Amino acid sequence: MSLRAAFSARESTGEILFESESMLDRPRLYWQCRRGMLELDILLQGFLDAKFDVLTTVEQHAFIELLDYPDAILLEYMLGRMIPTDQRIANVVTQIRTPVAS
Amino acid sequence: MTIPVRKFDTLVIGAGGGGLRAALQLAQAEANVAVVSKVFPTRSHTVAAQGGMNAALANVSPDNWHWHMYDTVKGGDFLGDQDAIEYMCRAAPRLVVELEHIGVPFSRLDNGKIYQRPFGGQSQNFGGEQAARTCAAADRTGHAILHALYQQNIRAKTHFFDEYFAIDLIRDNDGCILGALVLEIETGEPLIIQAKTTLIATGGAGQLFRTNTNARINTGDGMAMALRAGIPLQDMEFFQFHPTGIAGKGMLISEAVRGEGGYLVNGDGERFMERYAPNARDLASRDVVSRAVATEIHEGRGCGPNKDYILLKVDHLGADVIRKRLPGIRDMVMTFLHIDPINQPIPIFPTAHYTMGGIPTNRFGQVVVPQQQGAEDIVPGLYAVGECACVSVHGANRLGGNSLLDIVVFGRAAGNHIIEYLKENRYGRTVVAQHSIDTALAHLARWDQRSQGVSNETVDGLRNELKAVMDHYCGVFRTEDVLRTGLDKVLKIEQRLQNVYLKDHSKIFNTARIEAFELENLVDLALATVASALARKESRGAHMRMDYPQRDDVKWLKHSLFFKGGQLDYKPVRMKPLTVEGFSPKPRVY
Numbered sequence: 001m002s003l004r005a006a007f008s009a010r011e012s013t014g015e016i017l018f019e020s021e022s023m024l025d026r027p028r029l030y031w032q033c034r035r036g037m038l039e040l041d042i043l044l045q046g047f048l049d050a051k052f053d054v055l056t057t058v059e060q061h062a063f064i065e066l067l068d069y070p071d072a073i074l075l076e077y078m079l080g081r082m083i084p085t086d087q088r089i090a091n092v093v094t095q096i097r098t099p100v101a102s
Numbered sequence: 103m104t105i106p107v108r109k110f111d112t113l114v115i116g117a118g119g120g121g122l123r124a125a126l127q128l129a130q131a132e133a134n135v136a137v138v139s140k141v142f143p144t145r146s147h148t149v150a151a152q153g154g155m156n157a158a159l160a161n162v163s164p165d166n167w168h169w170h171m172y173d174t175v176k177g178g179d180f181l182g183d184q185d186a187i188e189y190m191c192r193a194a195p196r197l198v199v200e201l202e203h204i205g206v207p208f209s210r211l212d213n214g215k216i217y218q219r220p221f222g223g224q225s226q227n228f229g230g231e232q233a234a235r236t237c238a239a240a241d242r243t244g245h246a247i248l249h250a251l252y253q254q255n256i257r258a259k260t261h262f263f264d265e266y267f268a269i270d271l272i273r274d275n276d277g278c279i280l281g282a283l284v285l286e287i288e289t290g291e292p293l294i295i296q297a298k299t300t301l302i303a304t305g306g307a308g309q310l311f312r313t314n315t316n317a318r319i320n321t322g323d324g325m326a327m328a329l330r331a332g333i334p335l336q337d338m339e340f341f342q343f344h345p346t347g348i349a350g351k352g353m354l355i356s357e358a359v360r361g362e363g364g365y366l367v368n369g370d371g372e373r374f375m376e377r378y379a380p381n382a383r384d385l386a387s388r389d390v391v392s393r394a395v396a397t398e399i400h401e402g403r404g405c406g407p408n409k410d411y412i413l414l415k416v417d418h419l420g421a422d423v424i425r426k427r428l429p430g431i432r433d434m435v436m437t438f439l440h441i442d443p444i445n446q447p448i449p450i451f452p453t454a455h456y457t458m459g460g461i462p463t464n465r466f467g468q469v470v471v472p473q474q475q476g477a478e479d480i481v482p483g484l485y486a487v488g489e490c491a492c493v494s495v496h497g498a499n500r501l502g503g504n505s506l507l508d509i510v511v512f513g514r515a516a517g518n519h520i521i522e523y524l525k526e527n528r529y530g531r532t533v534v535a536q537h538s539i540d541t542a543l544a545h546l547a548r549w550d551q552r553s554q555g556v557s558n559e560t561v562d563g564l565r566n567e568l569k570a571v572m573d574h575y576c577g578v579f580r581t582e583d584v585l586r587t588g589l590d591k592v593l594k595i596e597q598r599l600q601n602v603y604l605k606d607h608s609k610i611f612n613t614a615r616i617e618a619f620e621l622e623n624l625v626d627l628a629l630a631t632v633a634s635a636l637a638r639k640e641s642r643g644a645h646m647r648m649d650y651p652q653r654d655d656v657k658w659l660k661h662s663l664f665f666k667g668g669q670l671d672y673k674p675v676r677m678k679p680l681t682v683e684g685f686s687p688k689p690r691v692y
C-alpha cells in the first residue's frame with residue numbers, strides 16, 4: 001500500500017493520525033524521499049529533516065502526496081519550472097524551495 | 103531460524119533500465135521473473151539520464167554503426183573490449199525502434215523521423231566531421247525509458263519485490279549462483295529468493311565520492327555483493343568526473359555555460375584555463391578542465407575561506423543572455439545555492455559521475471572470472487548488466503549517450519542468454535549449500551550482534567569521512583603519494599567500520615540498518631578503486647596520473663581485476679571485434 005493510500009485509509013476511518021503517528025512513519029517517509037536523482041534527494045530529505053515536524057497536518061499530508069509524483073515531474077516542481085495545480089501541493093513545494101534560515 | 107523461500111526462474115537485483123530490460127525479455131518468454139529493488143522501481147537512477155541514447159540511425163547526419171564503434175573505442179582510450187562494442191553499436195538502431203514500440207516517445211524531426219542531437223566524441227567517417235547520433239525523448243529520455251519498461255513488465259507479469267534490499271548471493275556446492283538472501287525493508291524480515299539464474303543490475307557507485315552527481319541510492323551494492331562472492335571487480339580506477347559540479351553538492355552545471363561564454367577563475371581571480379589549454383581554454387575536454395580545476399585547488403589557489411572550490415563566472419554575459427540561453431542552469435543555481443548567477447559566480451568542483459568499472463562480464467552478460475593463463479571461466483547462473491557491470495564497452499572513459507544504450511543492449515542480450523540457459527536447464531539446480539545461506543545470514547546478523555562499545559563511530563560520520571577521503575585522495579588529482587595516502591586512510595576506515603554500532607535494532611523500516619549495509623559496500627568499493635588506481639602507472643581516459651601523464655600501451659593495455667582481500671590481477675583487452683578489423687591504439691586527439 002502506498003503512503004498516500006495508507007494515510008487515506010486511516011483518514012477515512014476518522015482516525016487521527018498526525019503528530020505522534022506521523023513520527024512513527026518517519027523512517028518510511030525518509031525512504032520515500034530517496035529518489036532517482038540527487039537533486040530530489042537533497043531537497044526532499046533536507047525538507048523532511050528540517051521542516052516536516054513543524055508543518056500543519058494539512059501540509060504534512062500534502063508533502064506525503066507529493067512524494068507519490070514521478071521524479072521527472074518532481075524535478076520540474078523543485079526547480080520552479082512547473083507549478084502544481086493543487087494549491088496544497090503548490091504551497092508545500094514553495095516551502096521546500098525556500099532556504100532554511102541558518 | 104527458518105527463513106521463507108520463494109522460487110523463480112530468474113532473480114533480477116535492481117530495477118533500473120538494465121534490470122527491467124532483461125526482466126521484460128524474460129517475462130515475455132514466459133519465464134518466472136522476480137525483480138528486487140531497494141526503492142520503488144521508477145525511482146531508480148536511470149530516471150536521471152537526460153541526454154539520450156546513441157544509435158547510428160543516420161536521420162540527421164550520415165552515419166553507420168562502424169563509425170559509432172570507432173568513436174566508442176577511441177572515446178574509451180582503447181581499453182574497451184571491441185567484440186562487445188561492435189555488438190552494442192550494431193544492435194543500437196533496432197533497439198531504439200523496439201523502445202519506441204513499447205512507448206518511449208522519442209522526439210521527432212519535421213519529416214517524422216526520430217530526432218538526433220550531436221554529442222561530444224561523435225564523428226562521421228572515423229574521426230571526421232561531427233555526427234548527430236543521440237536519440238532523445240526531450241530532456242527526459244531516462245525517465246521515458248524507465249517508465250515504459252516498468253509498465254511493460256507489469257503487463258508481462260514480472261513479480262516485483264519493492265523496497266527489498268539484497269544482502270548476499272547464495273550458491274550450491276558447485277559454485278552455481280542460485281539467487282540471494284534479501285531483506286524486506288518494511289518488516290526487517292529476511293527472505294531467500296532462490297532462482298536458476300541471477301542478474302545483478304544495481305547501477306553505479308557515485309556515492310563513493312563527496313562531490314558526485316548520483317542519486318543517494320547509488321552505493322554499488324551489487325558490485326560489493328559480487329566482490330564478497332569471490333568475483334573480482336574490473337577497471338575500478340576508471341571513474342568519470344565532470345569538471346563543473348556545484349561545489350559541496352555535486353549537481354551538474356552543464357558545459358553549455360562555458361559554451362555561452364562562462365569562464366573559470368581561481369582564488370587570485372585568474373582565468374587559469376589559459377595556462378592549461380591556451381587554445382580551447384574553458385572549452386577544453388572534460389578531463390583537461392577537471393584536471394586543471396583539481397590542480398588549482400591542490401596547489402592552494404582555490405576560492406573561499408578553505409580554498410576548496412573554483413568559481414564559474416557568467417555575470418559578464420548579462421541578465422538577458424542568462425535568462426534566455428541558460429534558464430535551466432539559473433533555476434538550478436538559484437534552487438540549490440540560493441544565489442543568482444546573473445549577479446554572482448557559481449562555486450564549482452569536479453563531480454564524480456559514472457563508474458566505468460564493475461563486475462566483469464562477456465557480451466552475453468555472463469559474469470566471468472579469470473582462469474589460469476589468461477582464459478576465463480563463467481560463473482554459472484550469474485549475470486550482470488549496466489553500470490554495475492564491466493562488459494567493457496566504455497573502456498577508460500564513457501561517451502555521452504552510450505550509457506542508456508549499454509543498459510538496453512546488454513539487458514536484452516542477458517535476457518536472451520538466460521532464456522537459452524533456462525531451456526537447457528529446465529529443472530535447474532535445486533540444492534542451495536547450507537554454508538552459503540549461513541554466511542549470508544551471518545552477514546545479515548552482524549550489525550545486530552554488535553553492542554555499543556567505547557567508540558563513538560557512526561554510520562553517517564564514517565560515510566562522510568570515506569567520501570571526503572575519496573574526493574581528496576582518489577579524485578581527479580592522482581599521484582603515487584596522494585593515492586598511497588588515500589589507500590592508508592581507506593584501510594583505516596575499513597578497520598574503524600568494525601567499531602560502528604547501530605543504536606536502533608528495531609526491525610520495522612530500520613533505514614539506519616540499510617545504510618550500514620550500504621556503508622560496508624562503499625568501503626569495499628573504495629578499496630577496489632584506490633588500490634586499482636595506485637597500481638595503474640599510466641594516464642588513460644578518466645584515470646589521470648600526474649606522475650605518469652602518458653598512456654602506456656606496452657605495459658598497461660590491459661584490464662585490472664581487484665579481488666576482495668586486496669590482490670590485483672590483469673587480463674587482456676579484447677581487441678578483436680566480431681566481424682570487422684580491430685582498431686589499434688593511436689593518440690586520442692579531438
